Amino acid sequence: MTAKQTSESLPILSSLAFPDMLFASIIRSRAARAQNNLLNQPNLPAGYRIIAPSGILAQGLSLVTASGLSVFADKEISYQGEPLGLVVGPDPLLCDELAQTTDSSFEALEPDLGWESFSSSQIAYRKTLVQGDPEKAFEKAANVEKAVYHNGVFDHHYSEPMGALAAWEYDKMAIYCASQWPAHVRDSVAAVLKVPAADIVVKVTELGMALDGRLWLPSLVACQAAIAARLCRRPVKILFSRKEDYLYTSKQARSAVTIKSATDANGQFLALDIKIILNIGAYNPMAEELVNQAMSAITGLYVCPSIRLEAYAVRTNILPLGALGSIGSSHAFFAIEAHINHLASLIQKTPAEIKAVNIISKGHSNFGAEPLESEIPFLRISRKLEQLSDYRRKYASYELVKKRDPGCREGIVRGIALTLGYQTDQSFFESPSMNTYIVEVTLDRNLALSIDTHGAVGSEALRAMWKTTAAGVLSMSENDVHILPPVCNSAIQCGPMTLSRGATIINSLVERASRALQKKRFRETLPITSRAQIRLPHRLAWDSRSLRGQPFSGASWCGTAIEIEIDPLTGEPSPLSVWMVIDAGRIIVYDRAIASLRASILNALNLCIGDEFDPEGSSDDRYLYQRQIKPSSYPAINIEFLESEKASRPRGLGELPFVTLPAAFYSALTQAIGVEPRQLPLRGSEILRLLEAE
């Protein structure tokens, strides 16, 4: 890459090539669980070689990354498709072919696939929290309801399939890959090659909409490419085929959330007993974070005097499952919203009325967190949303239609729902590399400003925001401001770009660094560089482990309404309109924010209507037939920002659709069909079956 390159034109792995470059394809396990695995070494054409764990160890390299992940399965296999080794050679297609035909011998074991009831050896992380006296409250309560809500495994279609390229550049090894967390890639590669982190440079390639699916997996692929490059002494590129990307990259975890509630006649919560089970597949280094985020979110918006909250991350012998936008919170929001719907249907109220009596208000908190300092703007949000979507009238008329025509035989099957949600910039984990952020701005002799955030984002809206902020402070044209492509070297310890950090933390660092540069601007000779850095306080504003502190630090608030229609012949649900009302502080680049939200809304809807990924499924071509909303049937999307907050600092908003839309979609579906499926996603045929039964 040249120094002039900006992140507006990040390279893609598919077209990166180096002289003498080799390609590597991953040999994958056929068993879901096995021991004493031994890779069979077949006869290979000249110029091709197999890299197996034994050879890697013999060369003095390591199979384990700094965070304890195994780059290749050695003796034990924990899921079907787990990497066992590599075939390296000059022709990528032949490498693929050879990798697919290379076998291993092993002693197969019975895989652990059960997860809703599990053994203690399957628990990767668990946590229990209690407030008040739930037992007593349940004994006394008149209305006690219990239900289980399931969320399926979702796949996100990434722009470019997973991959990594390792090549020497002078005395350093350069790693090219699409990672949201370059510092993690660098530390992982350094650990497996047993070299100092200073010897590794990570250059980020096009990320697209990564949705937290590219936090840690790219580090493993980068380690595989780096090991191959080191052993072959040539640049090596690994690039998954689309099919491989679909079958073997991490998906959103499966969840089952059991909610038992005790309520009074108005639907006010008296007690809650909640059990969250997340199936994380074979492993997930972020299991603890998933559990903590889900626990924070499930009772985040509502207050209740007595709560028992129990959550588990459970290991099974399927591919690693983890985060996909909003890190665990969408499961929680979906379950609690679905339960409120359920209660509403029982006590003849609207879900909005039940939410109104339970919503957290100023001076209240759960689990001993600091009481809320100011009122959350939900009342304003929901009023605006109801007005925009004509919610009350539509809700009442669809209820009427449903009562007159149970089973929906006359053809109009519609529903509307409204949900509330939030996203925060909460810190997670306490390691410095997760919580340190640095921004450098440099004004060169041509009066062009370059911004180096060291953080990898795929969002064009965020990059536009940083440019506008810097251009505003320095009173210069945005055309003269460039965002440098993220490069991670030893001098930089930068946390992952996830949650709202790009909007809150990085933007304020861009502003600080630009102000510092402005002070030096007419005093020092060009080029001038200034740097702003933040290490988030060790005592975090919100500690999701202990649920202490301010749970809504840096929060953006939103309400989402959706109207859907069910095709009476096929049962397929299609969204007609989506409305969002958002309070995300100051909106710096209005058009870009709206454009990026629209794209996120469509992605979130695709997750709701798409087919569930079946990790145990056998058809390899499923990736070609993923159900998606056709551009010609995109719903009307209407987004409004709350105006009075314009003066406050900007906050993140990209995850709001992922947090709120599944819950809203489910609620609208429930209203339309008049039954509670208690799961997402749902196929048209299943909806038809439910309608028939009704």
Place this chain on the structure above:
Amino acid sequence: MTIDFVLNGKPQKTQIRSGDRLVYVLQKLGDFPSLIPDCLGGNCGRCLVFMDGRLIYSCLTPAFKAKGSSIVTYEGFSATEDCKDIIYGLKQASAFPCNFCRKAKIMMIADLLKRIPLPEETDIMEQMSIVSCPCTDPVSLAKAVLLSAECRNKRKFKRADK
């Protein structure tokens, strides 16, 4: 079997096997960064080329079908004024795509404007399904297409007036 065809204006003669996909045959004939065999199933659009003026997925086209045809890849199309109009439209609408799908989207828009010089929103939405992209805002892309069309039509009509 040997086939000959014209590729980006230059005559080509090449050996193929009966099951060969056109995209791989084209890749062997030169450096075409626009051709990224990705899904191999007519989903992603990263292999779009014009064959005798029609936009096709070269991953789904058997190579023997190229016999006697004229094929234009993005590399051939990029030198045209039509391509510049599209790039202008994409930039003006702030809808400039990433490196992974940019060339495919430009080919997709070029095809639409060739068939329908002043497309309606429904035409644009219909055409959008040719290239998969999880990050597109459809409104910005539609705006880009209309701006490209305007720019293209102005240029063409000006020339016709002369």
